[in-house]
Amino acid sequence: MRAALLLGLGGPEMLEVRDDVPVPAPGPGEVLIEVAACGVNNTDINTRVGWYSRSVTGATSGERFAEARGDDATWGRGGLGYPRIQGADPSGRVVAVGTGVDDSLIGKRVLVDPWRRDSTDPTDRALAGYLGSEYDGGFAEYCVVPAVNVYAHDAPFTDAELASLPCSWSTAEHMLQRVGAAPGQAIAVTGASGGVGSALVQLAAFRGMTVLAVAGASKADAVGELGAHHVIERELHDVPTAVMEANGGPLDVIADVVGGPDFGGWLAALRRGGHYVTSGAIAGPVVELDLRTLYLNDLELHGATVFDPQVFADLMAIVTDGAIRPVVADTYPLEAIHDAQAAFERKQHVGAIVISLHD
16 A cells, blocks of 8 residues: 655655555454545654654754654654554545454444554553554555544545544644633634644634634634634734733633743733643743742643543534534645645644545
8 A cells, every 4th residue: 555654753754655565454343444535733743853752842843853862752752663654634434344343334434533542441541542653544545443443424524624633623622621611711722723723713612612813914814714703913922911902801711732932921811710721832842830820820731632532522523513614724645745744834824734545
C-alpha cells in the first residue's frame, strides 16, 4: 500500500512516501479501515520535530529542535518507534475484521477515536497511546484500529470533512467537558482559526455560550461565521484585556491552545471561580504564573489530553445530527504531504488541512 513513513526526528525530509508498505492485518478485536482521507494536526509536526521533549522550551515550529531528546518526544513522553505512519484522523470504510469482531461492520463508513486505551484497564490514562504516535495511523491507504474505537455513522459530510474532526474536535469537546461548559457562560477561545480553535467556537456556540474568539485580522470574518459573538484581533497589544472589555467584564472560561506570554493576562481576565483549560502551547510551553492570581480568585486550571470514550461518543452524536459544520481549508494528495504540512505551518488557513487518499 501507499503510506507516508516517518523515519526519525527532523524536517520534512524525514517523511518518505512509499508504495511498497505491507497492508496491516487486523488482529483479534481489531478492524482494517480503507482510508479515504486523514487530517493534518499539530501533533504530526510537533512529534516529527521533537517539540514534546521536555528539553524543548520554545514555541512550536516546523524546524527540528536540536535540543530534543528521542526518548521523550511523544505525547506520552516516551520514545517513538520508527518507521511510524502518522495521522490521527482516518476517515473511511471497514474492509476486514479480526476474530471476535462483528462482521456487519464491513462496508460501514467510520470515524476513529484516536486514543488506544489498555484493554485490561481502559480507565488508566497512563496506559493510553495515540493513533499516529504510539501506533501507526492514517497517512496510508489502510489502517488497523481496535474495533471499540470505531464509530459507524451516516453523517452528511464528505470524507475530507469528516477527517477534519477526530483529533481537533474531540480535543475541543474534551476541553469543554473538563470545565463543565454551560449555556450563558462567556468563553474566550485563543487560536480560533485553527483546527481545535474553530471546533471550540462551534461547540461552545452550540452549547449556548457567549463566544469571544481570538484570531488574526485577516481571518476575523471567517471565524465570526462559525458562531463567535465577538472576534478580537490577536495583533492587539493586550489581547486578554481587549477580550474582557468586549465581554463587558471577566469571563467564565478561557480555552487556550496558544500559551506563551499572554498566560498571566488570561488568568487575570477570569471571574472569581473561573476555569482555564489548555490543550496546546503553540506560542511557548513555559509560562509565568502569579500564584496569588490563582488562589485569591479561586481559579481552576485544567489540562485536556487523554479523554474518556464517552467524549468521542458525545461528539459523534453531534456530528451525526449535522449540528456542526466541519471546515476544510484545503486537501492534498498523500504524495504532497510535505506541501500539506508546510501549508499547515504557515497558519494562513481557517479550519483543517486534509490528506486525501483517493486517486
